[in-house]
Amino acid sequence: MHFGLKPKTIILVGQPNAGKTTLFNSLTGGNFRTGNYPGITVDYFVGQLNQKYGKTDWRIIDSPGLNSLNAKSEDERVTVSCLANHPEFGIPDLIVSVLDSSQLARQLYLLKQLQEANFNIVVAVTMTDILAQKHLQVDFATLSKEFKLKFIPINARLDKGTNELVAAIKSNLNEIENPLEPKIPNEYSKEYILSTFKQLSLIEKEVLKPLSNINQVNKKLNLVSNANPTTRKIDKILLHPFLGGVFFVLIMGFLFTSIFWMAEPVMDLIDSIFGVSANFVTSHLEESLFRDLIVDGVITGIGSVLIFVPQIVILFFLMGVLEDSGYLSRAAVIIDYPLKKLGLSGRSFVPMLSGFACAIPGMLAAKSILNYKERMLTIFIMPLMSCSARLPVYALLLTFITPKNKPWIGGIGLMLLYSASIFFGSVAAGIAGKFIRKKDVSVFTLELPAYRFPVWKLIFRSTFNNSKSYLTKAGIPILIISLFMWAFTYFPGAPDNIPKDAQLDRIEYSYASQVSKFIEPVFHPIGGDWRVGVSLISAFAAREVFVSSLALVFHITDENEDSLQNSLLKSMENAKIESTGEKLFTFSSVIGLMIFFAVALQCLTTVVVSRKETGSWLIPVLQVVCFTVSAYFLTVLAVQGLRFLGLS
């Protein structure tokens, strides 16, 4: 035993929406890392106390929100047992129980369980402002006497009360050298829950006092059981059977379109910065393997990671606003019924929405789904959500089939592609739902927190942290895979017997081309040849690479972005299948390609993240095989069907 040498471990525990994460952010100053509980896909966060509260060696851990220590799923069981004995840090020195005072009895239930399990506890009491809107306040002296614990009122949203909380933690840690070993019962009986709630309701009655300036509390209204009055009023509209749906469509429509129009100028900027730096390197280095690696491998690779950052930042920011204000849980309620029919849940909604920007943050967000089957199913269908990497491909292909005088056809085409994505997702969920085993009962039981005005500082912080986590979790795999795909489309290079001036682009002699030529017959039924094939293969690095590979195999070398697309369209127009002399890109083959892109899992990074988030290779392998094989057959069906109808 090294008394005083071992850093102190402090775990924040509280029910969902109690304000735990806000407090954690305030205490750590947003400086923390993510850890993973063993065997399950639930994360925890660990950080150090912000220097402004003084220098300590504390490890502060934020645990997932819990309603009770009575675990109902495997994930909850691990989460609960890690409270008592953390896999990395052992027995915690202190639990900071975070308690929402506007619903005291409900929240004291978890505290009661923690106390009975022998944890050493300091209590942080939040939402006293919400309570004050009901003209009520907490009698802290009585509450402390009742539980023999320290209760500190805080408002972490405004950094109020946190100094007092840190002082209370310090004096507690000084007093208690070695905490008792916590003992959490395996089960809590019905009788236990009922009698505990009876007792806690009495305590609640005793400690909630009218605010001193109000003498008369309307007893008839029973204010204690009422939710926040403003929230009740807003919910009458936002959860109205008809208006609620209208607002839902409006809010989500706004969110969805802003992801695209707000991000576009920044994405163009990033794109041109990488274009310029690639040109700079090309003109300043001798032609060599090294130069090609830097330009086509490294710069393009980093570019394909960063190009999506603006969209992801905007997505996280707007979702942060919706979450902090309290709307996201309402959105989950509104969409629950249709999603439940597909074996998903209202809780799948936010991840699916993220999936329209990029499948990776979508899969990461699926952690918030408590039910195992619903979480796996949400991750399973995520690659079918029409992510923004498909957009450049759709843009090129739609331009190709849209007559110049009828630009609206392209718009309708894009809308159909997004609808198709939702349709394919539903079908896949419906089918896969029959096979994924049920581990725990599906319960919804979602708390709808009081509406609040968002605190910008917190939203900026969470946007930053979420974007950082996207970059670290997805960035490295994307980079590695792009480097690999670069090598695959680069080596071994032209054979020696071809004179230098007669050589075409390296991609033509690459392993990717060789593979593609070897399996060329596969591309015939979908109206393609080996050149389309090699572009499809390189799209496994990232879907939008399809466009640049196509440009490579058709020898489009123009540097200017606009004329690149135009000259690419022109050469697509003229391209002929070598063996038959027929046109390569026709209405049917282009429709086919779009269907292929809508369904196929062509993003290796998604596969890697799916493996991480589901904890095994089963689901990612199924995703690759099922989606890519069905994409192929759907494409064959579409191309041959259209040709049969005379629409070549």
Added chain:
Amino acid sequence: MTLVNCKVGFRGIIKDILNVENNLHLLENGFTPDTEVEIISKSTLGSPIGIQLRGTIIALRKEEAECILV
């Protein structure tokens, strides 16, 4: 009568929870006998139902709300 049969705006006291052994999560969320509840919202297709109790609002699916007798 169960909570599913009640209209928005209904206010009453929980009498009992049906099938209680499978609905311990309802008890742990504060849906215990003698608790006052009010229906705040019903979604377009009747599920989930927003129920106010103990100072907050909880959304329950129809199957869960069916187990709450008022």
